[in-house]
Amino acid sequence: MWVDGADGHLVVNSRYLREGDRTDIYLDLIHELVHVSQFSDGMELFDSHYDYVERPTEIEAYRHAVNEARRLELSDQRICNYLWTEWMSRNDLKRLAEALNVNCEI
Numbered sequence: 001m002w003v004d005g006a007d008g009h010l011v012v013n014s015r016y017l018r019e020g021d022r023t024d025i026y027l028d029l030i031h032e033l034v035h036v037s038q039f040s041d042g043m044e045l046f047d048s049h050y051d052y053v054e055r056p057t058e059i060e061a062y063r064h065a066v067n068e069a070r071r072l073e074l075s076d077q078r079i080c081n082y083l084w085t086e087w088m089s090r091n092d093l094k095r096l097a098e099a100l101n102v103n104c105e106i
């Protein structure tokens with residue numbers, strides 16, 4: 001799931017919608033809708049001056065998703081599982097989790 005940087009549309013892989021974890025999909029929707037809002041405000045979503053895990057637009061989007069995850073009473077470890085993606089190093093996950101005040105045991 002991602003936002004097209006050219007026109008601000010939300011793009012979703014249909015297989016992910018069919019087979020993905022419902023909670024992950026819900027949190028991704030929150031994350032990506034923050035990017036849609038950022039795009040409509042004229043913000044640069046893919047500012048390469050920042051690493052992905054430090055990019056202000058990503059931190060803001062993850063913060064909204066994590067706030068919702070906490071409202072749902074997900075554990076920090078479950079939130080860490082949500083935050084981690086296969087292309088993210090352990091160090092990147094650690095940096096992202098610290099920025100979001102999530103306690104990841106890695």
Ligand SMILES: [Zn+2]
Pocket residue numbers: 031035057058061
């Ligand atoms: Zn994002």
